Amino acid sequence: MPRLTRYDSDATIPPRLEAQIRTLLHAEWPDPGGTGAAQPLTAPELHSVYFVLADGDQVVSYARTIWAMVSHLRQSFKLYGLGDVITKPDCRRKGYGGQIVEEATTHIKSDRDADAAVLLTEAKLEALYQRSGWGYVPGLRVTTGEYDGFAAGETFPMMLFLSPKARAVRARFPEERLVLQGDEW
Numbered sequence: 001m002p003r004l005t006r007y008d009s010d011a012t013i014p015p016r017l018e019a020q021i022r023t024l025l026h027a028e029w030p031d032p033g034g035t036g037a038a039q040p041l042t043a044p045e046l047h048s049v050y051f052v053l054a055d056g057d058q059v060v061s062y063a064r065t066i067w068a069m070v071s072h073l074r075q076s077f078k079l080y081g082l083g084d085v086i087t088k089p090d091c092r093r094k095g096y097g098g099q100i101v102e103e104a105t106t107h108i109k110s111d112r113d114a115d116a117a118v119l120l121t122e123a124k125l126e127a128l129y130q131r132s133g134w135g136y137v138p139g140l141r142v143t144t145g146e147y148d149g150f151a152a153g154e155t156f157p158m159m160l161f162l163s164p165k166a167r168a169v170r171a172r173f174p175e176e177r178l179v180l181q182g183d184e185w
Contacts (some may be wrong), residue, residue: 002060007050010041016105017052022058024086042066042184046081051104053096061087061096063104066184068115073169073176075119080108080117080160081185105132109162116159116166118142118178120185123156134158139170139174145183 007013013021021041042048046066053061063085070079082104087097108117122131126136140157157178161167 002055003054004051004053005061006103006107007052009044010048010050013041013050013052014057017054017059021052024059024062024088025084028086032036034041041084043182044117046182046184048184049104049107051100051107053100059088060091061085061100063100065104065108065117067111068181070178070180072178073172075165075169077115077166078111080111080114081180082108082117082119083184085119085121093099098131101129102132103158105134108160109133115163116161116185118157118159118180118185120155120157126156126158134160137173141174141177142180142185143177144180166171 010018018041030039041050042064046068047065048064050064050114051062052059063082065080065082067078067080070077072079075168082101085101085104087100105117108114117134119129119134120142135158137159142155142157159173161170
């Protein structure tokens with residue numbers, strides 16, 4: 001039976017698991033720049049937390065959260081990101097992805113200072129994230145360090161609106177492009 005473990009930094013992930021995570025990520029999203037194992041999984045200033053579902057020493061599913069202070073709509077928000085959600089291909093459709101998304105989402109919701117959270121996915125995965133409370137934000141345009149904006153239909157932005165401040169501007173969030181520093185979003 002796979003066991004879910006939370007790691008509060010990439011330095012605490014056992015090397016054998018980290019190597020498998022990197023292999024899974026590279027297979028799903030090839031990186032032509034090839035940052036390699038010498039680089040951290042995410043930038044340390046993004047306060048990453050990693051969630052690993054492993055069966056013994058074999059990674060079954062993985063996700064990570066990050067957060068940063070983000071200026072949007074002339075306000076400052078503590079914005080979380082959920083990303084790199086992946087399940088080993090031969091372990092898909094067994095509920096592992098949902099389990100890891102639920103655990104990461106619970107972690108995000110547990111931060112009383114969090115205003116909102118964002119994830120960039122595909123429309124075909126909407127139901128997976130909706131089960132944990134995420135909602136599609138039509139018209140939201142996002143720019144990250146990795147992507148100079150997305151053309152319509154290239155990504156499916158979903159969000160959690162957690163604080164009263166964020167909920168108050170929920171309908172207005174798509175009015176401006178959401179600019180996120182770094183490429184980990």
